[in-house]
Amino acid sequence: MALLDDFKRGDRRALSKIITHIENRREGYRTILAQISRFERKAFRIGITGPPGAGKSTLVDSLVAKLANTGKKIGVVAIDPSSPFTGGALLGDRVRMQHLADKDKVFIRSMASRGQSGGLAAATRDVITVLDAFGMDLIIIETVGIGQIELDIIEACDTVVVILVPESGDMIQTMKAGLMEIADIFCVNKIDRPGADRLVSYLNNMIHERLGEFSQEFPAVGTNAVSGLGVDKLSDAISRHRDYIVGNGMFEQRRKRQLKNEILSSVRDRIVKDLDHMIDLDGQFESISSKLNSGETDPYTAADEIYEHYFRGRLVNG
């Protein structure tokens, strides 16, 4: 296939086309993915998450500009569930690219959650695979919120940075456990604002409390994404975390878990995609519908029966 040859040769338009193909689950996307996933993949994956308004995009842009200067090839995947409304996925990439000196080293892609037949997390995983196979050294995954979808995506990262702002103070107390669970590095952006010092100390105490489980702690990093203050430090912290997890075997463990999740997510994706065709609901629907009307069944019992019929039997016997 000519497109794959162009992709192998490093053609960015081919990369873009393949991502679109895969993101939209067009025919044959799994075949392309299967081929691409056999290419050499060596990218380190950095997840960046935090509440809306924390300045994630600006910080990612600064970080990318810095890292691109070191000669690294960087892929950015930006996920915003509301992007179809805000137009982020349509206009954002080009606007963001303008600020970069070395545009050839960086590829930014926003994920539009629209138009996918189920599974933003699965599609994101696939796009990460494609960027990795394209030869990126680093892949940055930028996502808002820590809902289930975001957690699934974050699971696919090697180092996770949680960006907070001084105003996040109240929220952190309620979310402490959840944040500690996902964050490898905390970053306090808009560090010039009142309350920033207090937040940094609070986070450092939290990190220190957890030290029992870890042999090395990573103190919170203060940044101002707009002026670029602290971005160096954040970049250093990420490198140190990388060395740390590679050194102590955590990296390999994460990769194993990621691979497992990648496979499961891929199975799940295919089931969800095929479900409507697999289950001949149309043929059964009239009979189900009349049973529902007569009170003989309910939607959940009907669903369980369909499930048993199509899936459970197979698993008991198979």
Added chain:
Amino acid sequence: MALLDDFKRGDRRALSKIITHIENRREGYRTILAQISRFERKAFRIGITGPPGAGKSTLVDSLVAKLANTGKKIGVVAIDPSSPFTGGALLGDRVRMQHLADKDKVFIRSMASRGQSGGLAAATRDVITVLDAFGMDLIIIETVGIGQIELDIIEACDTVVVILVPESGDMIQTMKAGLMEIADIFCVNKIDRPGADRLVSYLNNMIHERLGEFSQEFPAVGTNAVSGLGVDKLSDAISRHRDYIVGNGMFEQRRKRQLKNEILSSVRDRIVKDLDHMIDLDGQFESISSKLNSGETDPYTAADEIYEHYFRGRLVNG
């Protein structure tokens, strides 16, 4: 079960407990759902969606206060994928309830997307079922964005209101088709701001263009959620749309499609929930892993093989 008896008697604490149980997919949640879904359900479902910052929550609150005065029992389900970060799901409900005169008529519930094993859309559908069975006359589903999850949720509504603000102008052009597809009624909030009139005319032209397909058009409604301006008109438009779709049979059609989706979503939810247990990936993982290392397979081919083994065979033979 005592809890179900309390629920039947209209006990709000029982309602709250059952929703939590179901939202968190605790043991036995499907049995409860199956029972509850057989209760009489007669609620009309109003979906309210729009970009972040359009003032959805404020508008929903005004609308609810107005509708509660007419003696209607109202359930509100607010979905915000970033709520675990912003604390919306934790603090929002109580704060929002304070503004209501007749608190007994209204039940507000925010959906935290965290803590669900896959499927915010499925969980939301289930919560709608529970509120309906509790005896609500109206259920308002408030959601941000129009990603796939939101579209699945919107599909479960009878009348869909898309809230825009004068600033949304640019976005609308790119999104025209998507918006027209989901909106039954457009509402321009913050109607006092510059550009509002132009947006209203633009929308009305769009609506008029589509008239070919429909026998009645619903012009865009202007509101100011904070002052309450236009909320009457919005409420009227929703009632008229309801009468319209009930009268021409569209309501029944939608309900049929919704029921079908409800069943499919329930099957899908159960598959996703059971997938990790169903597939003995741990047992196979070492062998898959070594095949991956030797280049004999790739994650997608491995996933396809697992899928074929567990599912496809059943469907061909079953």
